[in-house]
Amino acid sequence: MMKNLEVTSIEQLQSVLSTYFGYSSFRTGQEQAIQNVLHGRDTLCVMPTGGGKSICYQVPAMVMEGTVLVVSPLISLMKDQVDALLQIGVQAAYINSSLTTEEYFGIMENALAGAYKLLYVAPERFESQSFIQQINKMDIPMIAIDEAHCISQWGHDFRPSYRMMHTVINSFVKKPVVLALTATATPAVRDDICHQLNIDPEFTVMTGFERSNLTFSVVKGQDRDKFVKAYVKKNEGEAGIIYAATRKAVDQVYTMLERTGIAVARYHAGLSDTVRQSEQDRFLMDEATVMVATNAFGMGIDKSNIRYVIHYQMPKNMESYYQEAGRAGRDGLDSHCTLLFSSQDVITQRFLIDQSQDVNRIPGELEKLQSMIDYCHTESCLQKFIISYFGESDLQDCNRCANCTDTRERADVTVDVQKVLSCVIRMGQRFGKTMIAQVLTGSRNKKVVEFGFDKLTTYGIMKGRNAKEVSDFIEFIISENFLGVENGQFPIIYMTELGKDVLTGKTKVYRKATVETKQITQDDPLFDQLRALRLKIAQEASVPPFVVFSDKSLRDMAAKMPMTDEAFLEVNGVGDAKLERYGEAFMEEIKAFSKQMV
Structure with missing residues (x-):
């Protein structure tokens, strides 16, 4: 078993960081949080996903x-973190329903x-009185509560089992120090966490919500399937997640x-549970490069080399969006987060909110949904909009999101918009997008003829385009708020005051040119060879490839090309244990x- 160190200085902590984790220095906020708990101060730590909370x-x-x-609600995260700790020689285990x-x-x-x-434990385990009695026999100096927003009824992922933590902590004869950690917490949620766990708000460590390696974009009024196909094809070989709001959309x-x-x-x-686990394992092991999923996937997925996250449909709130999008680039390398917006998404999310078991939460959820809609329509900095939502002020534009860097030319589409608006009026403002597009393109659809719409002056006035193109154009007009959508069993389109x-x-x-898909990373032959070696080693060890080395480590390795032990230790994320375990194989490849090349 590892020898305990007696902490007297930051140098000794940095030695642990370097020897076991391969990092030369702590990131912002990490040292402060560590010093707090080592001095016995209960602490709330708020860091963005990928900020190094673990x-x-x-x-x-x-x-x-x-x-x-x-304490973690995430079975997959427990396994990944325990695997990673065992790889570097740290004794760790987990207790959850998979055992x-x-x-x-x-x-x-x-x-x-x-x-x-x-020892990683699921919160539901504390519902067992015999388990609480068992852990009271252990020497537990600290309890770390991950995903701490789950403790708050104002949080986006409230879990009743988390409310028991206060009782569990107080059951110890010698009370352990508490460290609560979360990535997404508004001011109200932070206050609630501190209140529930009796943490002095003075001991809150916040590093800011901005993720400087992520580029955000919102794409409106474009063919989603066409965009996704082109994007994934252009970035084949890179890991990505595509989120959709419904099972049907995921399957499609x-x-x-x-x-x-x-x-x-x-x-x-x-x-089934078996299929879900199998699919998740394929993605974690890099056997599948793309995961298409509902929000049921991803909490606690520790896969660090996800280069992009696409939201095929708008999520229900900013907390969910930032947490899901934040699964990109956990290794610190540049990654992209794209949201494909359609007015139908609003109807879908309102329906899902209305199905909520707790009616008292519905007004608050609708308020959060409106913030998400506002994000999709803002023309200002997207990153600034997000972090303002989480309570930060005095912010600068990020100068990298799609809104900050948009140089697309604008075309005057006023006449075409007038054609659509005129058609909506003449059809009585009581039909949906598909029927309007069919009338505008001159379709001989049975219903179009039955309603006599083939006699309208607007019938066929856009017949130079197909119905899909016109449907996308109508979507653009809705996104600009010139047309509205009335909720109901069938979404009815009407003209707004604007x-x-x-x-x-x-x-x-004016309408900007279509957003073009781009290749995220530059080709690097050595990186590709090192990635192939990593996959082979990971498969032999039955662990996910990112547990062996992150993409950031491989990129640094490809740039530095180390050929000695001393040089290999200079690579980001390489400590003594990884040098001993993998150094020879990777240096031989280099x-x-x-x-x-000679």
């Missing part, structure tokens, strides 16, 4: 006597004997990509590559 409890665990208890009875008792026996530095996008030959997986609640100004010639309408 280091805040893993490093203290290495220098404290006893076993640090980590057999025999495995559970074996781990508890080891835990009571002090065999682990970290999955089938579309599978038919184009993409190595794709899918995940939603309609699949639309009247366009129809009467008071307002002109030497072979350099000979080829």
Whole structure:
């Protein structure tokens, strides 16, 4: 078992960080959070996804006597983190519903004997009084509560089992220090976490919500399927997640990509537990490069090399969006987050909110949905909009999101918008997008003829385009608020007050050119070879490739081309354990590559 260190200086903490985790210095906020807990101060730590929250409890665990208890609702995260810790020589284990009875008792026996530095536990486990009695026999200097927003009824993912944490903490004869951690918490949620866990708000460590390696964009009024196919094809080989709001949409996008030959997986609640686990494993092991999923997927997925996240449909609130989008670029490398907006998304999300079990939460959820809609329509900096939502002020434009860098030319489409508005009026403002597009393109559809719409003056006035193009154009007009959508069993389109100004010639309408898909990363032959070696080693060890090395480590390795132990230790994320385990294989690959280049 690892020798405990007696902490007297930051140098000793940095030694642990470097020796085991391969990092030369702490990130913003990490050292402060660690010093807080080592001095016995209960602390709330708010860091964005990928900000390095796990280091805040893993490093203290290495220098404290006893076993640090980590509370997490995420089975997949527990496994990934325990795998990663074992890879670097840190004794760790987890207890959750995936264990057999025999495995559970074996781990508890080891835990009571002090065999682990970290023990990960699902919050539901604390519903067992016998389990609470067992852990009271252990030496637990600290409890780290991950995804702490789950404790708050104002949070977007409230879980009643988290409310028990206060009682559990107080049950210890010698109270452990508490470290609550979350990535997405508004001021109200932060206050509630502190109140529930009796944390002095003075000991809140916040590093800011901005993710400087992420580029955000919103695409409106374009063919979503066409965009997704082109994007994924252009970035084939890079890991990405595509989120959709419904199972039906997930299945549709999955089938579309599978038919184009993409190595794709899918995940939603309609699949069996076995299939879901299998699909998740394929994605984690890099056997599938793209995961198409509902929001049931991803919480706690520790896969660090996700280069892009596409939201095929708008999510229900900013907390969900930022958490899901934030799964891109956890290794710190440049990554892209794209939201494909359609007015139908608003109707879908309102329907899902109305199905909520707790009617008292519906007004608050609708308010959050409106903020999400506002995000999709803002023309100001997207990153600034997001972090303002989480309570930060005095912000600068990010100068990298699609709104900040948009140089697309604008075309005057006023006349075409007037044609659509005029058609909507003549059809009585009681039909949906599809029927309007059919009338404008001169369709001989049975219903069009039955309603006598083929006799309208607007019938066929856009017959130079197909119905799909006109439907996308109508979507653009809705996104600009010249047309509105009335909720109901069938979405009915009507003209807004802003639309009247366009129809009467008071307002002109401009449309920017179509958003083109781009390749995210530059080609690098050595990086590709190192990535192939990483996959081979990971498959032999039955661990996800990112557990061996992150993409950031491989990029740094490809740039520095280390050929000695000393040089290899200079690579980002390489400590003594990884040098010993993998150094020779990767340095041999680099030497072979350099000979080829001569």
